[in-house]
Amino acid sequence: MTSRPPRLTQYAHGGGCACKIPPGELEHLVAGLAGMMPVIDPAAELLVGVESGDDAAVVRLVDGTAIVATTDFFTPVVDDPYDWGRIAAANALSDIYAMGATPVVAVNLLGWPRDVLPMELAGEVLRGGLAVTSAAGCHLAGGHSVDDPEPKYGLAVTGIADPSRLLRNDAGRAGVPLSLTKPLGIGVLNSRHKATGEVFANAVDAMTRLNRDAARDAVRAGITCATDVTGFGLLGHLYKLVRASGVSAIVDAAAVPYLDGAREAVRDGYVSGGTRRNLDWVRPHSDLSAVDELEQLLLADAQTSGGLLVAGEIPGGTVIGQLIASDSYPVIVR
Structure with missing residues (x-):
């Protein structure tokens, strides 16, 4: 008798972006950050920061290129690990697209209960993320992982854009x-x-x-x-x-x-x-x-x-x- 594969959604208290800190609490948390931003080398001008709660941060370099940076990760939203990896990657890339930018490179963010869930499933999650970043024409290289009581996955993504568009x-x-x-x-x-x-x-x-x-x-x-x-x-x-x-x-x-x-x-x-x-x-x-x-x-x-x-x-x-x-x-x- 073969055992059923574990249902990933049962290892998380929430699922997907429904796990976000409530918007009112989040805004209160970051309310004072805008006035605390340090003065940075003008060779990298911050165009979009925390002021309006936009989808990503944007910095304009001296050559006129805009660098767009974001990160997003969450607990399982579906039980299939490959699909969860694809979903999490598409979701992280979305913040880059929402700024009108093109994703260039991403790194993995993985939290995994290694003593509870097989590492082979984590491999499927990473494979799903790679499939979506490849389809997007975005490099996926390395990242960071931790032993975590809840499975979590996402990406940190950097993109480029025309700052005037x-x-x-x-x-x-x-x-x-x-x-x-x-x-x-x-x-x-x-x-x-x-x-x-x-x-x-x-x-x-x-x-x-x-x-x-x-x-x-x-x-x-x-x-x-x-x-x-x-x-x-x-x-x-x-x-x-x-x-x-x-x-x-x-x-x-x-x-x-x-x-x-x-x-x-x-x-x-x-x-x-x-x-x-x-x-x-x-x-x-x-x-x-x-x-x-x-x-x-x-x-x-x-x-x-x-x-x-x-x-x-x-x-x-x-x-x-x-x-x-x-x-x-x-x-x-x-």
Whole structure:
């Protein structure tokens, strides 16, 4: 009789980007850092730091090249180790794409309970990460690993960009449409997977799909404002964007795309604590009266390796609303 392989999601208290520290707590934690930044050699000018909570840090070198740096890692979001590696790598690369940059080199970040889970599974995780970075044309070389009670995996990624053609979350303008490049619902499907073991191939496909083409299309179209939709959900990341840009946003709830099975999952109660904390955080800053609580939870659903939220129209994106002049509520759902 053959034993079943271990379910990786059962070795973590959360899963994917739903494990993030709640946005309100995180902002309080880093609130004082902006004023404490030391003066650095002007040969490396910091263009994007912690001020607006953007997706990555950006430094402009003397030759005019912009270096973009980020890191992202999390506990298992699926049970298959190879798929988890692919998802975590795509998610880390997404922050580079969300800035309009091209990833150049990445290093692995691995935490592994070596006395509990076979190291062969860790090898599969790393193999998944290599598959995605190779598809992205990004070098993956070395990294760091620790013996950890919970399995964790991700990447630290460095990319390059034209500093005059960055995508930033503080560059939104009133009158511009909002486009979403992947459907929502990843979080609730992952929660259902963790609870039941049911595999959702559509969620895995969405999470492993790179945001590379969407980012390139946005930059080529002259778009200057974007972010990716991950652990803070659509509402959370949109709130951060409009707050940084000094505008408000209207979301057409009927236009927002969802993965098959997402509505059933939220109806059946497969909602992470991270999603509920997202909703609690954005509710005071939003007019959500036009939609019921289940719809609100879907709009706040903690995504892992979600799509780009772009201030503009791009091929393959779905227009879900628009930016407007500052209103009494930063985010309005209709």
